[in-house]
Amino acid sequence: MKIAFIVDRFPVLSETFVINQITGLIDRGHEVHIYGKQTDDNKLHPDVEKYKLIERTRYLPEIPKDYLWRLFNVLYLFAKNFSKFYPVLLRSLNIFKYGKRAASLRLFYSSLPFLNAPQYDIIHCQFGRQAVCKFGPYTYEGVVLREIGAVTGKLITTFRGYDISWYVQKYGERVYDELFEKGDFFYTNCEFFRQRAIQLGCDANKIVVHGSGIDCDRFTFKARYPDASGLIRIATTGRLIEKKGIEYAIRAVGEVVKVYPHIEFNIIGDGELKEHFINVIKELDIVDKVHLKGWRNQKEIISILDQTHIFVAPSVTASDGNQDAPVNTLKEAMAMGLPVIGTLHGGIPELVEDGVSGFLVPERDASAIARKLIYLIEHPETWQQMGLSGRKQVETHYDINKLNSELVEIYQQVSGNDNLHSSVEKTLVSSTSPKYIQVSRHK
Template sequence: MKIAFIVEKFPALTETFILNQAIGLIECGHDVDIYASYRDDTEKVHPDVIKYDLLAHTYYLQKVPEKYFLRVLQAIWLIVKNINKAPLAVVRSLNFFKYGKSAISLRLFYSILAFLDSQPYDIIHCQFGMYGIEGMIFRELGAIQGKLITTFRGYDISWYVQEYGDDVYKELFRKGDLFLTNCNFFRDRAIKIGCKDSKIIVHGSGIDCDKFKFKKRYFNSIVKSHNQANNSKIQIVTTGRLIEKKGIEYSLLAVIKVLNIYQNVEYKIIGKGYLEEHLQKLIHEFAVGDKVQLLGWKNQQEIIDILDNSHIFIAPSVTSKDGNQDAPVNTLKEAMSMGLAVIGTHHGGIPELVEDGVSGFLVPERDVDAIADKIIYLIENPEICLSMGKAGRSYVEKHYNMHKLNQELVNIYQQVSGNLIN
């Protein structure tokens, strides 16, 4: 099959779920092209991007000149140059009666240029709902052909809906061929705002369990600070963007509270974001710079190395003020796959991944005391970490193994496109 991915940015270190799907499809013998608005703003690149030469199959949308006069002049030249490739698509993109500002501004015309040399696809897979809307329009214009599948992953079915209203996907739900969500929580939400339950299924985001290898986590219970110190350390880690939805402020304050009792605790936070300065101020204010580190972005192997030397993983996601919510996050799956005891929140799709008291602990959102209590409980009952680690690995391997999920995705594509193999 020939498959097109429409995404916001590629490659992106924070969206390995898209990379995993692309690689899985290639390994199954299918052709994958990726259409993105721009590249990520980090120099770090996942090694599989290079291994599979994915940039050679990635096409970026044409940049639009800021000055309208220059935009018009360049558009005239581009129309002359491309009119023979897809004349109807070019003419339709200029229909301001139907497409309003996006046509008048010429942004719609510039957007379709990347697609004009493409062959018909069996599947057009749009990653995130807003790019499903774009894919729907591109297909409607005739710039791209194929069955349209859209995956809802988090902010597109939470914040985006709150921002633009429950009807924002009304037309997409009608014209799209199939919809996927990465958890039941978001499937239910999509149905609530108008998607037919017969057109939407849950297809989880997988990880490579062979790379995130399981290891039994052993550590000695740490003595309290007012008693004799001991040299063993408890390594705690969080991976995620430093934004409100990830709730990292609350895990940081919880660790600071734990440090008042146990001194041999270290906390590493992997990620970047607009809250970095705020978190750094908290670290400085509580004088815990020797115990808490903001590590910035790390590539996959660097993350694996950090997880391999850690004991507890915290995913303190919260519903942000703008309504943004998380699915069962891949960073949590990676930690569980490697046998870490995890602490998550009763938030979004996370309870579908973590079974409270079995494969980890779940606490209320923004509850610093509850997070601290669970950390202390794990420190004082280290044998629980081992049993939780085993349960977590087993669950992730069964439900989120990317090789199984990628084959499931191929089956979905074949059913939607009609390319069924007997």
């Protein structure tokens, strides 16, 4: 099959789930092209180079900020490509149908990377925003690009988190009406977001849960035991933004050190709240305990987690409505045998079984996190069994190889099966994961 991935920026180190799907499809013999905006990330996932993914990527051209210069550039590009692509280019300028998207000339620019593109079997928009965005200044719109003939294929959209939470709160509950009507099929990475999409108007027969996977072979399980020195290492991984809830983990460590001072908390990631976190760490007088490690590539993250005893994923619902699915960094930690502490938030309870593979606590409750940290510090005999349970959970439900094979089956059925939902449902129910059986009951 020929598959077009429409993403935001590419490659993005924190979006390994996209790279995992692309490489899995390539390994299975499918042709994949990627459409997105260029990123300035300095650190790259090793598979970007291994699979030469940049060579498969077609980037959105820079759109001049000055409208007159933009118009002049459009006239030049229109004349240059007129003989072969005039129907598509003309449709992209139809202000009567596409309003500001056409008048601003952004739809014209969005169509350019698709000129000379093959006919695709599947157009996969990795976030709902990439399928129907009417607001972002530099983005693809899968629905409209297919409508003007810039790209062909069945349109599948994935809802992954911010696009079904923050984006809806910002632009209203009708923002996906057009997509739900014109899109061919949808999937979410957890049941929590599937139900949200159905509440917003998605046909329940056109949407299933298909988890975001990791390559378990890359994350070696290791039973956890206390160091001879007595030092307890705690870690978290994620962008330094409100949704990740990292401030509450920092404050929890501030409480724990009063009882158990011999601990170390490593925070892997970067973001807009870095300076705020530095101030909180100073305020709590735990500068020697908490270390902001910045962005790390996957190999570096694995190295840090290999020396870690407890992993924390304290996600919260942000003030702008942004929410998390079962995050991949948490799956990676569980695959490596770490006992974990997560929150009763979004899709995390679908990943972490409270009291079995880790603990779940309320959102924004630093004291609750602290109590669970203290419990784990005082009961290291529980670490190994929790780690084993977590590894089994990830291997059973989130192994990328199983999930990529299921994704291919979804593509095949979407591209050519009239009885679409029953066929896809049958595929997912046949999975070893009980979450798929749960989805099948929501007819």
